[in-house]
Every structure is written in C-alpha cells, then in structure tokens.
Amino acid sequence: MLDSDNIFDTLRYKQMTEDTIAIASFHAHVYYDTETREAAAHVREELGTLFEVQLGRWRDELVGPHPKSMYQVAFSPNQFAEVVPWLMLHRQGLDVLVHPNTGDALADHAVHSLWLGEKLELNLEVLKTL
Ligand SMILES: [Zn+2]
Numbered sequence: 001m002l003d004s005d006n007i008f009d010t011l012r013y014k015q016m017t018e019d020t021i022a023i024a025s026f027h028a029h030v031y032y033d034t035e036t037r038e039a040a041a042h043v044r045e046e047l048g049t050l051f052e053v054q055l056g057r058w059r060d061e062l063v064g065p066h067p068k069s070m071y072q073v074a075f076s077p078n079q080f081a082e083v084v085p086w087l088m089l090h091r092q093g094l095d096v097l098v099h100p101n102t103g104d105a106l107a108d109h110a111v112h113s114l115w116l117g118e119k120l121e122l123n124l125e126v127l128k129t130l
Pocket of ligand 1: 029
C-alpha cells in the first residue's frame with residue numbers, strides 16, 4: 001500500500017512541470033454498504049432527476065481502487081458547481097469521493113480528489129499499473 005507521502009514524491013516533478021492540467025470530466029463515487037444502500041438509492045434517484053449526469057451501475061463487488069461498494073456519477077466540468085454543492089447537502093451521511101479525470105488516474109484519485117464525509121483508504125496500487 002502506498003502512503004500519501006510517497007505519492008506526493010512520485011508526482012511532485014510532474015506537478016511542477018504541468019502549468020495547466022485539463023479536466024475532461026469529473027466522477028463522484030458514492031459509497032454504501034448493506035445498511036446505507038437505501039440512502040444511496042435515494043441519492044441516486046435524486047441525482048438522476050435533477051441533473052444530466054451519467055449514473056454508473058451499482059457495484060456491490062469491489063472494483064478498481066475502491067474499498068467499498070459504490071456507484072459512479074460522471075459529469076462535466078461545467079456541472080461541478082451544481083452537482084458537488086448538491087452532494088454536500090444531500091449525501092445523507094454517505095462518503096463520497098469526487099475526482100477529476102485528467103488522464104492520470106493515480107494523480108486524479110490520490111492528489112486531485114476531494115472527499116465528502118469520511119476519507120476512505122483507496123487501493124492505489126491498482127492505479128499504478130494502469
Ligand atoms: Zn472515478
């Protein structure tokens with residue numbers, strides 16, 4: 001498991017040399033378990049009603065770097081100011097990872113991300129091999 005310091009060391013040079021990093025889109029990953037699945041369903045339904053977002057399918061099984069069941073919500077940069085504040089107020093106690101998609105999956109998840117609720121420990125090793 002990589003710790004945060006190592007990630008920053010790895011990425012520092014790249015960060016310093018990139019003047020601008022283009023964000024193609026954002027993902028919000030909404031985490032849930034058996035006890036909070038109903039709340040997650042409610043949030044999902046509202047997201048789909050209120051916003052033109054792409055709702056990924058329910059992933060009960062662990063996938064990618066994600067340490068809990070979750071579904072993905074994809075949206076464009078110009079939707080950020082609507083979708084993220086809405087999630088801040090309506091996430092129903094669920095933990096949510098919001099990350100940009102810049103083409104560097106490791107940096108996007110480990111460095112460029114923000115969390116609503118608890119920050120979960122991602123399995124970053126999975127992303128190092130991409
Ligand atoms: Zn994602």
